[in-house]
Amino acid sequence: MSVTILFLGPLRDIAGEQSREVDGPLDWAGLREAVGPEVAAQLNEDRVNLACKGRVLADKRALKAEDGDEVALLPPVSGG
Amino acid sequence: MARLALSSPLDVRLLDKGLSVGEALAAFNTAHDEAGGIVSFLGKVRPGDDVRALELSHYEPLTLPGMKELAKAARVRFDLEGALVWHRVGVMSPGETIVLVATAAHHRRSAFDAADYVMDHLKSAAWFWKRERRADGWHWIEPRAQDRIDLARWN
Numbered sequence: 001m002s003v004t005i006l007f008l009g010p011l012r013d014i015a016g017e018q019s020r021e022v023d024g025p026l027d028w029a030g031l032r033e034a035v036g037p038e039v040a041a042q043l044n045e046d047r048v049n050l051a052c053k054g055r056v057l058a059d060k061r062a063l064k065a066e067d068g069d070e071v072a073l074l075p076p077v078s079g080g
Numbered sequence: 081m082a083r084l085a086l087s088s089p090l091d092v093r094l095l096d097k098g099l100s101v102g103e104a105l106a107a108f109n110t111a112h113d114e115a116g117g118i119v120s121f122l123g124k125v126r127p128g129d130d131v132r133a134l135e136l137s138h139y140e141p142l143t144l145p146g147m148k149e150l151a152k153a154a155r156v157r158f159d160l161e162g163a164l165v166w167h168r169v170g171v172m173s174p175g176e177t178i179v180l181v182a183t184a185a186h187h188r189r190s191a192f193d194a195a196d197y198v199m200d201h202l203k204s205a206a207w208f209w210k211r212e213r214r215a216d217g218w219h220w221i222e223p224r225a226q227d228r229i230d231l232a233r234w235n
Binding site for chain 2: 013054056078079
């Protein structure tokens with residue numbers, strides 16, 4: 001079991017992959033380390049959101065993911 | 081093929097294939113025979129601008145639930161009889177339908193406003209990411225400043 005980190009939209013290109021498995025538990029500092037400096041820089045921006053277990057976190061810095069959880073990195077959206 | 085029938089006042093879907101606009105609107109009209117007016121908006125991949133293809137990606141746990149919340153909010157806010165909110169995902173060609181929104185209400189103003197409200201939120205507050213393929217490859221589309229201004233009208 002591990003934590004799955006999912007890169008959505010343009011973050012997928014920056015990360016160079018769609019998803020990555022890391023050992024849990026995973027907090028904000030651990031996530032920033034796991035995704036590399038380029039994605040971590042994006043994560044620092046307010047307009048990038050974080051979801052854990054299918055829910056958007058009100059405070060992404062309070063991330064606490066366990067083994068088996070999915071953490072999704074959500075850049076600014078563009079639909080319609 | 082059985083004719084399309086809509087059983088719920090709010091019909092919200094993510095579609096990975098093309099949709100029949102005529103069939104959807106006919107079914108929506110039938111489902112809301114008490115409404116005084118129905119407004120529909122059809123969004124398409126804009127031809128020209130050197131765009132060869134457009135791809136919309138989404139995040140399953142968030143996108144459809146978010147669209148359902150949006151339809152519910154529109155129904156309450158504009159006192160709608162019903163709403164249809166269908167959004168494509170995947171790769172589309174110029175001229176293809178991306179989104180179809182229809183709203184049914186007692187009076188036309190509510191229906192117009194609700195369709196406008198739903199579209200503004202789908203554009204810049206729903207969980208979709210869009211990229212275009214041009215001659216030199218794929219480009220991610222950033223939300224435009226105008227989209228945020230449009231959204232702020234409803235606050």
